[in-house]
Amino acid sequence: MKPTLEDVVRPGMVVSGYRIEKKLGAGGFGKVFLAWRDGGPCALKFIHLESVGEWGWRELFIMLRHVFPNVVRLLSHFKWPEEKPEYLVLVMEYVPGVTLYQWARDNNPCARELVEKLLPLSRALKAVHAQEVKHRDLKGDNVLVRETDGAPVLVDFGAGAMPGAPRVTGALAPANLRYRGPEAVAFFLREDRKRGESYDYSVKDELYALGVILYVLATDVYPFNGPDDELLGEILEGNPKPPHVRNSRVPGALSELCLHLLAKEPARVPDAEALCEALEKLLEEAKADPRWEVPLCYGWTVDGRTTEDAPELVGHDPQAWLRRWIRQKPKRGRPPAPPAPPVVAPAPPEPPTASTVSTLRTRVKRAVPVLVAVVGLVVGLVVGVVFFLDQLRPTPPAPTPPPAPGQPVLASPVPAEFSLDGPTPWATHVHEVAPPWKPPEADAGAAPPRADTPAPVTTVTLSSGTTRMKKKAPGSQAEREKKGNGSTGANVLLAVAAAANMACPGAQVRKEPAPQACPAGAVETMTRQLGIPVGNRDGGAVFPGWEKRKPVPVKEGAFSIELQGHWEVDGRTALPNGSRLSGQLCIGEKLVYGHITQAVTPTGDTFTVCMELREAGIERGLEIRPDGEAIRVNPFVDVTTVNRFQ
Known part of the structure; x- marks a missing residue:
């Protein structure tokens, strides 16, 4: 096998006074190596004389006759090896x-x-x-x-x-x-x-x-x-x-x-x-x-995030991930180096002071009544559960006399491995589960519990078939218990539920959103890249369902709206019609507040922004238009750029 140029020209060897350091690259007519001579670098281009020598002579002819600005310079040339030349070597200026x-x-x-x-x-x-x-x-x-x-x-x-x-x-x-x-x-x-x-x-x-x-x-x-x-x-x-x-x-x-x-x-x-x-x-x-x-492609900054930064989306919804991925432009720029985890030495424990001891004693004194109540509650719960499970155990049947000779022996209705003397795992579930030896259609399944009563009222309902008791005649002990206050186990469970209700909070009170800073780089993106100054109110957008021109229902959390018309600043388009603005909604007592943190154009360009929702006559926020339990707002809104969410 004929040796290649890399087999002959190796790092460290000297070629006609030039010490080879490494290979820089290869083209259609030659291979280029970094070399040193007289303390300075240069690029040696080796052109094989037998195969592409005519192209090398053309390049030499052109470079010898001219020196152009912003064009690599020719320094020298020679044939190599000297005793039997195989290559034309052009000594070029090295451009790092x-x-x-x-x-x-x-x-x-x-x-x-x-x-x-x-x-x-x-x-x-x-x-x-x-x-x-x-x-x-x-x-x-x-x-x-x-x-x-x-x-x-x-x-x-x-x-x-x-x-x-x-x-x-x-x-x-x-x-x-x-x-x-x-x-x-x-x-x-x-x-x-x-x-x-x-x-x-x-x-x-x-x-x-x-x-x-x-x-x-x-x-x-x-x-x-x-x-x-x-x-x-x-x-x-x-x-x-x-x-x-x-x-x-x-x-x-x-x-x-x-x-x-x-x-x-x-x-x-x-x-x-x-x-x-x-x-x-x-x-x-x-x-x-x-x-x-504006950088021409997505970068590795906050406003350049793409779905490639969130590979976990692939497993959850591959088709949605693929649709979003196709819209993305390739990333450019060097990705940031992963931050080194901070090394924090554990702080030595501080010796207890007199005030610390006093505070601990006070907390213990306050906690004693609570602990006593909790212990009593747990004990009562355990007693009730034990009694409740005991009701599940049927009365042992009377001993059956041995069969007479020749009489057939009846098989036990319960397999030996599911003896009632052992644990009954199927009876410990909240929802009714048939015993494992019964076919699925043997009994009607219990319906899932429904909570029609709003919190904080708690209702405990015992399934009618939980104990699998047979129907008793009127006047029996079971019927009397049913008409009375109920069994002790049921009373215990109701007491536990009542005690739990005492710890339930009341109805949640809506509060105004707390002020917070804009996302990193958002203000710079809006003012420099998009050219929209802080305080600009020329953005008009619509909620989904705006076509009906009636108030639309909204919920607290993530939301998305769409620009209706171009967002123009000084006669130029900053964000085109159809751009999607997304962020978080917060529902207050009288107003709905919208904090927008991302803008995506119809072509997929993504920008980190800092904007708030408002409507005519209101400085910030949207007026709540109640409709029963639903919260509705005007579908046509204005968007304002801000430097801080208020």
């Missing part, structure tokens, strides 16, 4: 950092930050195109974001082209199909294409690829994706879903520019200079619009 796509995944940038990255990249392409050079493999992985200053750096001109460079046969330049424009796809699918004919790659193809990069950065998905045959058809048709439709956080102007980059000729942005002018204009627009500062 990550790819442009990885930068977006790590940092969850806002729209303004995207423009700030694309503008210097477009200026670099403007300088490259001015020298008649084409990169021809523009993609997010060929742009590095330098960690020292955050500048984008264009790398890998292995597929590049310029007049006078060595020609390489092929109908199309070797690049990812997702970045090819409709003109290149149409050429590739053309039936009358001649053998050996090559596509005339132009600046507009380069700008289309840059439009794909912008689309991915803004939405985290490609404009077109899927199997190659479907992908070719979609690119040729050329109708991508607008970025602001895929992701409502993308500003409309940025979405429009992206579509112009992806448009068919002649509607596409003509050149890099026009693109630079458009990006500069967008940066000016971003200064006056807070929506450009």
Whole structure:
């Protein structure tokens, strides 16, 4: 088996004076290693001469003749090994950092930050195109974001082209199909294409690829994706879903520019200079619009929570979890490190003081009567239960004389393992349970208890079939007990119930909600990301069932309402029509109070907010419209932003 480059070039070895440290990556035409020489780092790109050497010579030719801004620099080159060369080695400037796509995944940038990255990249392409050079493999992985200053750096001109460079046969330049424009796809699918004919790659193809990069950065998905045959058809048709439709956080102007980059000729942005002018204009627009500062994807903060943070939902309702998961955009940004559990040393016990001893004595004195009452109650309960269970034990039958010879022997009606002399587990349940040896249809089951009397009155009802007693004739002892005050066991149970009622609280008194702080980050989200100032009352919403235009019933606890119309601030939409606001309702004595902590747009964007419900003529809260036992409120409400729940 022929050894690979990794088998030959290993960390620690020296290649023509360069000490190899590690492998950085691999592309279509070579593999790149981090190396050191004279105390400084560099990147060595090994290009195999026999298989792809012609592409290496093209890259060397382009890089030797030009030095472009925001483009990786060529430092030197050589063949290796010296005695029998197999590789062309390009010594490039080392750019510490990550790819442009990885930068977006790590940092969850806002729209303004995207423009700030694309503008210097477009200026670099403007300088490259001015020298008649084409990169021809523009993609997010060929742009590095330098960690020292955050500048984008264009790398890998292995597929590049310029007049006078060595020609390489092929109908199309070797690049990812997702970045090819409709003109290149149409050429590739053309039936009358001649053998050996090559596509005339132009600046507009380069700008289309840059439009794909912008689309991915803004939405985290490609404009077109899927199997190659479907992908070719979609690119040729050329109708991508607008970025602001895929992701409502993308500003409309940025979405429009992206579509112009992806448009068919002649509607596409003509050149890099026009693109630079458009990006500069967008940066000016971003200064006056807070929506450009909103992170484009969900993050790991409080206002970026998704169902992925609550995997316990999967087991309870998988379909609901899946429906919610589909609506979520992917997360970006580095997740926070789990907090270390605090180590708290146990405090030494404090020696008792005179006041402590006195307090303990007082508590003991107060507790003695309560303890005596509890003990008496428990004793009475035990006596009643014992007597009650004793009533369950039937009178032992008279001894049966031995059968006469030849007379058949009758089997015992109770199996030996369920002897009445032992425990009777089926008789200890609250609800009546038939003895295990009886078929289910032998007796009618006891109905579950009903509590028609409201608290605090407690009623104890003994099931008529609990003891399985036979019906007695009038005037019998059992009948007299039934007409009288009842058995001792029943009296004991009633006494226990009465004693329990003495400890039951009275009817609950509704109280006004206590003031509380807003959720973390809610005020900043409303004012900076949504652009809604504290105290704004322009949000109108409706409760479910508002179509009947009658008061709707509400309950204390979680609730959800829907914006009716756009929430506009200074002529722009802060929250669109149909956004869902959710939080907690608290029912007071005369008003219902609503604290809203989350807003979800129709496209799934989620924001942590701090808002309260109100209606006309009331500063805060909704007037209760009683309807029997139900509590109803006006279905049309106003929503106010606050910096603290009052």
